[in-house]
Amino acid sequence: xxxxxxxxxxxxxxxxxxxxxxxLNAAGxxxxxxxxxxxxxxxxxxxVGLGEAYGDDATVAALQAAGRAIVGVDPWxxxxxxxxxxxxxxxxxxxxSRAAAPALNAPGATRSRAxxxxxxxxxxxxxxxxxxxxxxxxxxxxGRRRDEVPFAAxxxxxxxxxxxxxxxxxxxEADAWGEVLTPEAVVREAQAFSREHGFTTFKLKGGVFxxxxxxxxxxxxxxxxxxxxxxxxxxxxxxxxxxxVRMGERLREIGLEYYEDPxxxxxxxxxxxxxxxxxxxxxxxxxxxxxxxxxxxLRPVDYLLTDPHFWGGLRETVRLSAFCxxxxxxxxxxxxxxxxxxxxxxxxxxxxxxxxxxxxxTHYPWQRxxxxxxxxxxxxxxxxxxxxxxxxxxxxxxxxxxxxxxxYLVSGMHGRDDGAEMRRHVPxxxxxxxxx
Amino acid sequence: xxxxxxxxxxxxxxxxxxxxxxxLNAAGxxxxxxxxxxxxxxxxxxxVGLGEAYGDDATVAALQAAGRAIVGVDPWxxxxxxxxxxxxxxxxxxxxSRAAAPALNAPGATRSRAxxxxxxxxxxxxxxxxxxxxxxxxxxxxGRRRDEVPFAAxxxxxxxxxxxxxxxxxxxEADAWGEVLTPEAVVREAQAFSREHGFTTFKLKGGVFxxxxxxxxxxxxxxxxxxxxxxxxxxxxxxxxxxxVRMGERLREIGLEYYEDPxxxxxxxxxxxxxxxxxxxxxxxxxxxxxxxxxxxLRPVDYLLTDPHFWGGLRETVRLSAFCxxxxxxxxxxxxxxxxxxxxxxxxxxxxxxxxxxxxxTHYPWQRxxxxxxxxxxxxxxxxxxxxxxxxxxxxxxxxxxxxxxxYLVSGMHGRDDGAEMRRHVPxxxxxxxxx
Numbered sequence: 001x002x003x004x005x006x007x008x009x010x011x012x013x014x015x016x017x018x019x020x021x022x023x024l025n026a027a028g029x030x031x032x033x034x035x036x037x038x039x040x041x042x043x044x045x046x047x048v049g050l051g052e053a054y055g056d057d058a059t060v061a062a063l064q065a066a067g068r069a070i071v072g073v074d075p076w077x078x079x080x081x082x083x084x085x086x087x088x089x090x091x092x093x094x095x096x097s098r099a100a101a102p103a104l105n106a107p108g109a110t111r112s113r114a115x116x117x118x119x120x121x122x123x124x125x126x127x128x129x130x131x132x133x134x135x136x137x138x139x140x141x142x143g144r145r146r147d148e149v150p151f152a153a154x155x156x157x158x159x160x161x162x163x164x165x166x167x168x169x170x171x172x173e174a175d176a177w178g179e180v181l182t183p184e185a186v187v188r189e190a191q192a193f194s195r196e197h198g199f200t201t202f203k204l205k206g207g208v209f210x211x212x213x214x215x216x217x218x219x220x221x222x223x224x225x226x227x228x229x230x231x232x233x234x235x236x237x238x239x240x241x242x243x244x245v246r247m248g249e250r251l252r253e254i255g256l257e258y259y260e261d262p263x264x265x266x267x268x269x270x271x272x273x274x275x276x277x278x279x280x281x282x283x284x285x286x287x288x289x290x291x292x293x294x295x296x297x298l299r300p301v302d303y304l305l306t307d308p309h310f311w312g313g314l315r316e317t318v319r320l321s322a323f324c325x326x327x328x329x330x331x332x333x334x335x336x337x338x339x340x341x342x343x344x345x346x347x348x349x350x351x352x353x354x355x356x357x358x359x360x361x362t363h364y365p366w367q368r369x370x371x372x373x374x375x376x377x378x379x380x381x382x383x384x385x386x387x388x389x390x391x392x393x394x395x396x397x398x399x400x401x402x403x404x405x406x407x408y409l410v411s412g413m414h415g416r417d418d419g420a421e422m423r424r425h426v427p428x429x430x431x432x433x434x435x436x
Numbered sequence: 437x438x439x440x441x442x443x444x445x446x447x448x449x450x451x452x453x454x455x456x457x458x459x460l461n462a463a464g465x466x467x468x469x470x471x472x473x474x475x476x477x478x479x480x481x482x483x484v485g486l487g488e489a490y491g492d493d494a495t496v497a498a499l500q501a502a503g504r505a506i507v508g509v510d511p512w513x514x515x516x517x518x519x520x521x522x523x524x525x526x527x528x529x530x531x532x533s534r535a536a537a538p539a540l541n542a543p544g545a546t547r548s549r550a551x552x553x554x555x556x557x558x559x560x561x562x563x564x565x566x567x568x569x570x571x572x573x574x575x576x577x578x579g580r581r582r583d584e585v586p587f588a589a590x591x592x593x594x595x596x597x598x599x600x601x602x603x604x605x606x607x608x609e610a611d612a613w614g615e616v617l618t619p620e621a622v623v624r625e626a627q628a629f630s631r632e633h634g635f636t637t638f639k640l641k642g643g644v645f646x647x648x649x650x651x652x653x654x655x656x657x658x659x660x661x662x663x664x665x666x667x668x669x670x671x672x673x674x675x676x677x678x679x680x681v682r683m684g685e686r687l688r689e690i691g692l693e694y695y696e697d698p699x700x701x702x703x704x705x706x707x708x709x710x711x712x713x714x715x716x717x718x719x720x721x722x723x724x725x726x727x728x729x730x731x732x733x734l735r736p737v738d739y740l741l742t743d744p745h746f747w748g749g750l751r752e753t754v755r756l757s758a759f760c761x762x763x764x765x766x767x768x769x770x771x772x773x774x775x776x777x778x779x780x781x782x783x784x785x786x787x788x789x790x791x792x793x794x795x796x797x798t799h800y801p802w803q804r805x806x807x808x809x810x811x812x813x814x815x816x817x818x819x820x821x822x823x824x825x826x827x828x829x830x831x832x833x834x835x836x837x838x839x840x841x842x843x844y845l846v847s848g849m850h851g852r853d854d855g856a857e858m859r860r861h862v863p864x865x866x867x868x869x870x871x872x
Contacts, residue, residue, distance in 0.1 A: 323759065
C-alpha cells in the first residue's frame with residue numbers, strides 16, 4: 001500500500017498505576033496499585049487511537065518495541081502490523097535493552113508478550129481506523145449485533161484494608177466496601193453491586209477459603225438472589241478433580257450458570273463436567289486457538305471465556321465467538337483489572353460477536369471512577385450501551401493519564417505479585433495449586 | 437449509527453450473459469451463455485461498490501429484494517445488512533412477486549439464495565468501504581498477507597462446438613480450443629494453459645468419461661508435467677466409494693496434490709481418504725460452517741475448497757481459512773464460471789487468508805477476455821497481483837455491462853442447466869450420480 005497521510009506517525013506507550021482494593025483470589029491479594037499500559041497510535045492528521053494492555057515490564061517493553069516497529073505503517077494494514085509486532089528481532093532488542101528483565105528472553109514469554117502487545121496495538125489501530133472512516137469499531141469487527149452488552153457483578157472476598165508497606169508506615173484506611181470474608185458479607189457485596197450497577201448476573205471469585213466454607217457463601221447468594229439468577233463460582237483451578245467433583249455434587253441442587261475452572265487442565269475439567277453434569281467454563285485451560293482441536297475433542301467446557309487482551313486481539317476474539325457458535329460452545333468474556341479503554345474494546349467486541357450467551361465479566365466497578373476517560377462508563381441495569389461515535393468512542397482525560405503515570409513512576413512496581421502481597425497480610429502464605 | 441452521507445443511496449442489480457465454451461462435467465455440458473449478476477451499491481457521494489453473484493432467477497430475485505432492503509443503511513454496518521438480506525420476509529416478497537419461480541418458496545432455497553445474495557452485497561459494500569476509507573479490500577478482511585495469489589489451470593473435457601439450438605439454426609463454429617476428449621487433447625490443453633497463463637498447478641474436471649479412460653488422461657498429464665507438478669482430479673462425486681478407492685489405488689503411483697470429490701458425502705470421502713492414503717479435497721461435502729463439527733469428527737478431507745460466493749461472503753471465507761489453520765486442514769479455493777468482479781473478490785480474500793496452502797481454482801481463462809472490467813485480469817506465472825488501489829481495485833466497462841445485459845435479456849435464460857444442454861449433444865443423456 002502506498003504511504004498515506006493516514007499512516008502511523010507516532011506511538012506513545014504510557015504505563016499507569018491505578019488504586020486497587022485488597023481483593024482476594026487463589027493467587028493471593030491485589031496490591032494497592034494495579035498496573036496497566038495505555039497505547040496511543042497517532043496518525044499524520046493528529047487523530048489518536050487508544051489501546052490498553054497489562055502494565056508489567058515485559059508488556060511495556062514489548063509495546064515500546066512494537067511502537068517503534070510500526071511508525072510509517074498504515075493503521076489499516078493489520079497483517080503487516082501483526083507481523084512487525086510478532087517479529088522476534090523486535091522483542092529480542094526490547095529484552096536486551098532492559099537489563100532488569102532477563103527472564104524476558106524465554107521463547108514462550110516472547111510469544112505471549114508479543115500477543116499481548118499486538119492486542120493493544122490492534123485496539124488502537126481499530127480506534128484510529130474508525131475515526132478515519134467515521135464508523136464505530138463494532139462495525140469494523142464485522143458489524144454491531146446488539147446495542148447493549150450485559151455484564152456480571154464480579155464478587156470478591158476482600159480484606160478491609162491493604163497491608164502496611166515495608167518501612168513501617170501507618171496502616172492504610174479501610175475502603176468503602178469494608179471486609180468481605182463471610183457468606184453474609186458476600187451477600188451484602190452482591191446487594192451493593194446490584195443496587196449501584198443493576199447487575200443481575202453474579203460471579204464469586206473463589207479459591208480463597210476451603211471449598212465448603214466458600215460453598216456456604218454460594219448457597220447464601222442463591223438464597224438471596226432467588227433460583228433464577230445466573231450465578232457463577234470461579235475457584236481459579238485451586239482444587240483437585242476430586243474436590244471439584246465433590247463440590248459439584250453439592251452444587252447441583254443450588255444450580256450454577258457455570259462452574260468456572262474449579263480444577264486445572266482440559267482433561268480434569270472434562271472429567272468434572274462429565275461426572276457432575278454441571279455446565280463448566282474456562283479462561284484457564286483453553287486460552288489460544290491452537291488448543292481448540294483438543295477443546296473440541298475433550299469437551300472440557302460449556303462456555304469459553306473470551307478476552308481480546310489474550311486471545312490475539314479484537315478481531316480474533318470475534319472469530320472465537322463464531323467458532324463457538326459453530327461448535328455449540330457458549331461464550332462469555334473474561335476480565336482482569338482494567339480501565340475504560342479496555343472496557344470500550346470489550347464492549348465493541350461483545351457487540352460484534354455473532355454468539356454471546358452469557359453476561360461478560362468486568363473488574364471496572366472496583367476501580368470506582370478511577371478512570372482516565374473524560375466520561376467514565378456507567379452501568380444501567382448491568383449493561384453498557386455500545387458507543388455510536390466513531391472508533392472506540394472514548395476520550396482520554398490527559399490530566400488523569402498524567403496523574404496515573406506519575407503514580408506508576410513513583411511506585412517502583414514491575415508487575416503484579418498477588419502472592420507477595422498476600423504474605424504481607426498472612427506471613428508464610430504460599431500459592432499452592434491445587435490447594436484443596 | 438447516525439445517517440451518514442456515505443450511506444447506501446442506490447443498489448443496481450444487473451443480470452448478464454457471457455459466452456461460455458462447451459465444457460463438460462458430471463452434470464452435463466456448459467451452455468453457450470453463462471449467467472452472472474453484477475451488483476452496484478452506490479453511496480450518496482456517487483461512489484460505486486461492485487459485487488458479483490450467480491445469475492439464475494432465484495439469485496436475481498434475492499438480490500433485487502436485498503437491494504431494496506438496504507437502501508439508507510451504512511455500508512459499514514454489515515451485521516445489519518446481513519440481517520436485512522437474510523430476513524425471510526424480504527425473500528417471501530421476492531418469491532411472491534415472480535410468478536415464474538414458484539419453487540423459490542422452499543425454505544432451503546430461501547436460505548441458500550439469501551446467502552448467495554449476501555455474499556455479493558457484502559462484496560460490493562466492502563468495495564465501497566475501501567473506496568470510502570481509501571484502503572484495499574484485503575486490508576478490510578484482516579490484512580494483506582501476500583502480494584500475489586497463485587491460481588491453477590482448470591482443465592476440462594470439451595466439445596469442439598456448441599450443439600445447434602432448437603429451431604434448426606446452423607451449427608455453431610468450433611472455438612479456438614477445439615475438441616478435447618482424449619488424453620492427448622487434455623495434454624495439449626494443459627500445455628496451452630501453461631503457455632498462455634504460466635500456470636504450474638493443473639486440475640482436470642472429471643466425472644465425464646469412465647474412470648479408467650479419464651485415468652489415462654491424468655497419467656498422460658503426469659507424464660508430461662513431470663513428477664513434481666501439483667495435479668488434481670475432480671470427478672464431482674460421480675463415483676461410488678468402491679470406484680473411488682479402486683481408482684485411488686491406481687493413482688498412488690502417479691501422485692496427486694489432491695483427489696477432489698471422487699464420491700459424495702463426508703462418510704464416503706473419509707473412507708476413500710483412509711483406504712487410499714491419498715490427500716482429498718472438497719467443495720461438495722463440506723460447504724457451510726454448520727458442517728465443520730462433522731468435518732472435524734469424520735476427517736473427510738485434507739483440503740477445504742473455500743469460495744466467498746457460497747461460504748457466506750468474503751469475511752466468512754477468511755474466517756474459514758483461519759479455522760482450517762487451527763485444525764490442520766489445507767485451504768484452496770473453488771470456482772464457478774465467473775467474471776472479473778468475482779475474481780477481484782477471490783484475489784483479495786486469498787490475499788487476506790492466514791492459511792492458503794494450494795493454488796486457487798478459476799474459470800476465468802475460459803471467458804477469454806469477455807469481461808466487463810475496463811482492465812481485464814492477466815495471469816503472470818499463473819499468479820495475479822493483489823490490487824493496491826482502494827476497494828476491490830477494479831472498474832466496470834459500462835459498455836460491456838450493457839452488452840452483456842442485453843445478451844441476458846434476449847437469451848430468455850432462467851438459470852443453468854448443463855443436463856439439458858448435454859442432451860442436445862447426446863440425446864437421452866441422464867445425470868446419474870454416482871454414475872460409476
